[in-house]
Amino acid sequence: MQNYNELLEANLEWVEKRLDLDKDYFKNLSKGQNPPFLYIGCSDSRMPIDTFTQSEPGSFFIHRNIANQVFSNDMNFLATLEYAVEQLEVEHIIVSGHYECGGIKTAHDKCRHSSIISSWLMPIKKIEVEHKEELENLATEQERLDRLTELNVLEQLKHIFELSVIRNRIENGKYPRVHGWVLDIRSGKIVEIEIPIEDWKSKGIIPKEYQV
Ligand SMILES: [Zn+2]
Incomplete structure (x- = not known):
C-alpha cells in the first residue's frame, strides 16, 4: 500500500x-469526453472498474456509493444519470455490485436503525425479507450473501428502468442498453446478471419498446 x-x-x-x-x-x-459507459458501482476501494477491464481514462462516466444503490430521490445520482444519458449519450448503463460487499454484509448482519449507514442500507434489508425463502434455502452463509448481492443488482436495474429519463428515451427510440454485473472479487472476473426482460416487460417494469 x-x-x-x-x-x-x-x-x-x-x-x-x-x-x-x-x-x-x-x-x-x-x-x-465521449464515454460509452455509465458505470454505477460500489464505493469499495477494491472496485476500480477501469483496472478490472483494462480501460483507459475516458471510458467510464462513474457514479459510486455504498452497495451501488439507485434511488429516485438521490439528486447526486439523478444529475449524473441525466448528464450521462442526455448530454454524453452513453451507449450502455452498467450497475455493478461485488461479492464480499461490506454494505451487503452490514445489511444482512446487524442493521441498526439509528445510524446513517443503516438507513442507507435499509432497502437491501427489504430485498432480503422479500426473498427470505429463496435465501434461506441456500446451504451456506456465503451463498446467501452472494445471492443477496445479485438480487440487489437486479433491484437497482428495476429502479433504472422506472426512471422517467430512461423511459422517455426508450419510448423515443434512442436509448442506452442496461446491464447488471457482479464483480467476483475472489477471482477478479465479471459475472453478468441475466435480466428477465420479457417478464419485466409483462409487468410494466421495462417499456415494451426496449430491445437488448
Ligand atoms: Zn461494496
Whole structure:
C-alpha cells in the first residue's frame, strides 16, 4: 500500500511514462469526453472498474456509493444519470455490485436503525425479507450473501428502468442498453446478471419498446 507522499511521486512517474509513449496524450485527453459507459458501482476501494477491464481514462462516466444503490430521490445520482444519458449519450448503463460487499454484509448482519449507514442500507434489508425463502434455502452463509448481492443488482436495474429519463428515451427510440454485473472479487472476473426482460416487460417494469 502506498503512503501519501508515494501517491504524488507515483503520479509524476505515470505522467512521464505516458508522455514517453505519446507526447500529446494529455493534450488529447483534455479536449473532452465521449464515454460509452455509465458505470454505477460500489464505493469499495477494491472496485476500480477501469483496472478490472483494462480501460483507459475516458471510458467510464462513474457514479459510486455504498452497495451501488439507485434511488429516485438521490439528486447526486439523478444529475449524473441525466448528464450521462442526455448530454454524453452513453451507449450502455452498467450497475455493478461485488461479492464480499461490506454494505451487503452490514445489511444482512446487524442493521441498526439509528445510524446513517443503516438507513442507507435499509432497502437491501427489504430485498432480503422479500426473498427470505429463496435465501434461506441456500446451504451456506456465503451463498446467501452472494445471492443477496445479485438480487440487489437486479433491484437497482428495476429502479433504472422506472426512471422517467430512461423511459422517455426508450419510448423515443434512442436509448442506452442496461446491464447488471457482479464483480467476483475472489477471482477478479465479471459475472453478468441475466435480466428477465420479457417478464419485466409483462409487468410494466421495462417499456415494451426496449430491445437488448
Ligand atoms: Zn461494496
